[in-house]
Amino acid sequence: MRSGGGSVVSVLEVGGTHVTAACVDIGTRRLRSGRSFREPLDGDGSAEEILSALVRCAARLSGGSAGPWAVALPGPFDYERGIGRYEGVGKFDALRGFDLRAALTASLPGATAVSFWNDADAFVLGEWWAGAARGHRSVAGITLGTGVGSCFLRGGRILRHGPGVPPDGRLHTLRYAGRPIEETVSRRALRRAYARATGASPPDVREIARRARQGDRAAAGVFAAAFTALGRVLGPPLSAFEPTVLVVGGAIAGAWDLVAEPLRAGLTEADPALDRRIVITPAHRPAQAPLLGAAYLARSHTPAQEERDPG
Numbered sequence: 561m562r563s564g565g566g567s568v569v570s571v572l573e574v575g576g577t578h579v580t581a582a583c584v585d586i587g588t589r590r591l592r593s594g595r596s597f598r599e600p601l602d603g604d605g606s607a608e609e610i611l612s613a614l615v616r617c618a619a620r621l622s623g624g625s626a627g628p629w630a631v632a633l634p635g636p637f638d639y640e641r642g643i644g645r646y647e648g649v650g651k652f653d654a655l656r657g658f659d660l661r662a663a664l665t666a667s668l669p670g671a672t673a674v675s676f677w678n679d680a681d682a683f684v685l686g687e688w689w690a691g692a693a694r695g696h697r698s699v700a701g702i703t704l705g706t707g708v709g710s711c712f713l714r715g716g717r718i719l720r721h722g723p724g725v726p727p728d729g730r731l732h733t734l735r736y737a738g739r740p741i742e743e744t745v746s747r748r749a750l751r752r753a754y755a756r757a758t759g760a761s762p763p764d765v766r767e768i769a770r771r772a773r774q775g776d777r778a779a780a781g782v783f784a785a786a787f788t789a790l791g792r793v794l795g796p797p798l799s800a801f802e803p804t805v806l807v808v809g810g811a812i813a814g815a816w817d818l819v820a821e822p823l824r825a826g827l828t829e830a831d832p833a834l835d836r837r838i839v840i841t842p843a844h845r846p847a848q849a850p851l852l853g854a855a856y857l858a859r860s861h862t863p864a865q866e867e868r869d870p871g
Contacts, residue, residue: 568592569855570621572614573679574633576603576651576706581617582848584855589690591848597621603651607658615667628673629664630858632682632850634709639676650706675858679850680709681718683843686853687807688713692844700803702794703810704819707742708732712801724801736793745790747812753782769815783818791826798838799831809843816842 567587573580582596599617602609618629634652636645642661646652664674684693684701693699693713703709710731712719720729727733736744743749751762757778762768772779798806813819820840827834843849 570629571851571854572631573850579617582851607654630854631676632679632854634679677854677857681711682850682853684711686849689856692807692841693805696805698803701807704812705810724797745786784822787819787822788826791823795827795830805839809846
């Protein structure tokens, strides 16, 4: 299928509460017709219920199902084989051992291939290809939500090892104050910190952010402490990796006015030169980047192309 002089890839982005479908025009680096479609999804549902939500959302793409499909979703997942590896992560447990590639190939009419990609990788690739990191050779990106996702790029290649690159390229493997960083920076961590500070049942992060903007000192303190800590943890890897841009996305990055200053402060504590050497920016296309990146990966990338950092 061709559109606007470029190939089109149909994409599903799968989150814990939703699935989004779109057709990406590779030639224009845009969503076809500028549209995406979203359906609710229960990450605690059965494999059949999750599959049904994906197929239902995919069916909303008029004429978009023939040809290759790319699926962006969080790990742990065997992306090469298309099989879930979830266990005790709070969502998608029903997909553990489930052959999602076979199920989608059988359920998406006209699908010629179905590839799977990590959602954080897809997000950062999307911002490098068509967003905030476009034109940069060395890129670090993080996503802030139920956890901390990350991806490190050099020349458009995903790096899993090398100077400054955390194990397997995943920032969540690092620790802060003796605990995994996600115990300090994540949706559940922010809510837990607010509950400790107030003694009240914690609202969701969006409400904590609203209260911080209205002068709630406990809410503001939760954001300040969490993202200063993230900057301290992220500083040494960035100093060694030497990207020219750090792109921040994910649901919590929507509170950029509360995230940016403490993040910069933590990075500066770790390395005073970082703020001068690196552009620190929120995503320019936060909703579309994972869709764009998954399509880019499906068209031009294979797991074999991921490599150690050549410097």
